Structure formats: C-alpha cells, structure tokens
Amino acid sequence: MDSTPQDTPQEVEVPRIATGPLPPGWRYRSEVRFRDTSVTICGETRTVPQSYTVLVPVPPSNWQDTGRDLFVTSAVAAAGFAAVWFLATLSRFCHQFGVPFAPVLLGTFAAAELAWRSYRRRTGRSK
Structure with missing residues (x-):
C-alpha cells in the first residue's frame, strides 16, 4: 500500500494570460469568478470549482x-x-x-x- 496519497485537494496552478497594461481612462472593479478544474486525488479524477479574480471595466456614468x-x-x-x-x-x-x-x-x-x-x-x- 502506498502511504503518500492525501485525501485533500491540492492547489492547481493556472497560467495567467499576459494582457499588457490597462488602457488609461477606464475604471475597473475586481470580480471573483469560478471555473471547473480537474484534480486527481489518490488516482481518482474529480472536477472541483476554482475561484479566480478578473478586472472588469466599469461603464461610464449614464x-x-x-x-x-x-x-x-x-x-x-x-x-x-x-x-x-x-x-x-x-x-x-x-x-x-x-x-x-x-x-x-x-x-x-x-x-x-x-x-x-x-x-x-x-x-x-x-x-
């Protein structure tokens, strides 16, 4: 028997996409979103939600x-x-x-x- 498997999910590194500098004159707010990622624990693959933060442009005042x-x-x-x-x-x-x-x-x-x-x-x- 293997004694090293853990029953807790491990953090999955998600590569960040380089978008460059933000355009000037815009206001942004951070928004937490979720996506499904596959995690393998003890040889069993499961889909778990993972949160990530994105900057969303705020529309100008109407x-x-x-x-x-x-x-x-x-x-x-x-x-x-x-x-x-x-x-x-x-x-x-x-x-x-x-x-x-x-x-x-x-x-x-x-x-x-x-x-x-x-x-x-x-x-x-x-x-």
Missing part, C-alpha cells in the same frame, strides 16, 4: 438615467409635500368653521379611492 431619477424623485417629493399642504389647509379650513376634520378627511380619501377604482375599471386594469 447622466440621462441619473437626471431622470433625480427628476422623478423630486416630483414624488413635491407631490407628497403638496398632499401634506392640502391636508393641513383642509384641516385649518374645517377648524375655522367648526367642522370635525376626521369625517372630511375620510370622505376625501373615499372619493379619491372611488375615482381611482372607476378609472381602473374603465381602462380594464383591474389588477
């Missing part, structure tokens, strides 16, 4: 998408601010005339919900 995202975010914030402003004004108006605010608020939300549901039903977008 200013159109950034501008659109900024516009949409500011529009949503403005709509939220307008809704809060509207409710505060409505509350002050109701308080000025002695009307309880909760029924007016619930009625406003119910009217908005009914309008939304009727719109969805008319356009055929039930869900």
Whole structure:
C-alpha cells in the first residue's frame, strides 16, 4: 500500500494570460469568478470549482438615467409635500368653521379611492 496519497485537494496552478497594461481612462472593479478544474486525488479524477479574480471595466456614468431619477424623485417629493399642504389647509379650513376634520378627511380619501377604482375599471386594469 502506498502511504503518500492525501485525501485533500491540492492547489492547481493556472497560467495567467499576459494582457499588457490597462488602457488609461477606464475604471475597473475586481470580480471573483469560478471555473471547473480537474484534480486527481489518490488516482481518482474529480472536477472541483476554482475561484479566480478578473478586472472588469466599469461603464461610464449614464447622466440621462441619473437626471431622470433625480427628476422623478423630486416630483414624488413635491407631490407628497403638496398632499401634506392640502391636508393641513383642509384641516385649518374645517377648524375655522367648526367642522370635525376626521369625517372630511375620510370622505376625501373615499372619493379619491372611488375615482381611482372607476378609472381602473374603465381602462380594464383591474389588477
């Protein structure tokens, strides 16, 4: 019997491909990838995953998408601010005339919900 075989996989040297210097003006990020390599242990060949690191170029910033995202975010914030402003004004108006605010608020939300549901039903977008 041979006493030298080991049951642990050994490191496999993978030759590196010389790509030369990286082009200037590009940004890179390192990315870990995996490939299958054959390892022979005790005369038995197995396929095991091996990790390696590559440099992947990062695409430049897309200013159109950034501008659109900024516009949409500011529009949503403005709509939220307008809704809060509207409710505060409505509350002050109701308080000025002695009307309880909760029924007016619930009625406003119910009217908005009914309008939304009727719109969805008319356009055929039930869900």
